[in-house]
Amino acid sequence: MDYIEKLNRVIDAQRKNGYVKTPKGEKIGHVPKLAPLAYNIQLSQKLDFSLINSLEKRLQREIPPAYKRFLMEYSNGLHFYFSLNLYGNRDGLLDRSGNEVIVWDLQDLNRFERPKNSSKDVIFIGTYSYDASxxxxxxxxxxxxxxxRYDATSLKEWDSFETMMSEEIDRIYALFDEDGYLTVNSSEKTPYKIE
Structure with missing residues (x-):
């Protein structure tokens, strides 16, 4: 099963806990014990060619094909169980009303939050909520x-974006009960424990 199928299955399972469609995305898996407006999964509307092009211009580089496909064919970023956050193009999407899906910008991650020892050949695509790794x-x-967070030394490696997504969806989803609440220590939300 590919990662899109896995992600869709998790989303379908969490819809029973509530969801909200907004003009620019969807929030799935309401967890009101965390906060009144908390949802475990947030998806934003897909990017079209003009938004991808404007993002690449701002980044001054091309987005790797597998990640570009995700942004254009599935979602402009992803928030998955307050664990994994994938970034996209925030241009024109900022809304602090509480009703819209949050999109964090790839440019911020690659310009302002980039570890100093990172190679110019890499593009940062996401963070983990627990520690901003x-x-x-x-x-x-x-x-x-x-x-x-501050050191680009690789602590774990996957052969591809698709492999990483498939493994991380399985790993993170297993940390939560069917109602969407964490059943383990928050530190387990990252793929590798940083000492």
Missing amino acids: KLYIDCATNKVHYCG
Whole structure:
């Protein structure tokens, strides 16, 4: 099963806990014990060619093909169980009303939050909520790496974006009960324990 099928199955299972469609996305898996407006999964509307092009111009680089496909064919970023956050294009989407889906911007992650020892050949695509540790794609190999917040040294590696997503969906989903609440210590939400 590919990662899109896995993600869709998780989303379908969480719809029973509530969901909200907004003009620019969807929130799935309401968890009101965490906060009145908390949802475990947030998806934003897909990007079209003009929004991808404007994002690449701002980044001054091309987005790796597998990640570009995700942004254009599935969602402009992803928030998955207050654990994994994938970034997209926030241009024109900022809304603090509480009703819209949050999109964090790839440019911020790659310009302002980029570890100093990172290679210019990598593009950062996401973070983990627990400690702001990061995910990046090595554009030369298309491998995905996990690293700390301030240090780009690879702590875990996946052969591709698709493999990382498939494994992380399974791993993170297993940490929560059917109602969408965490059943383990929050530190387990990252793929590698940083000492």
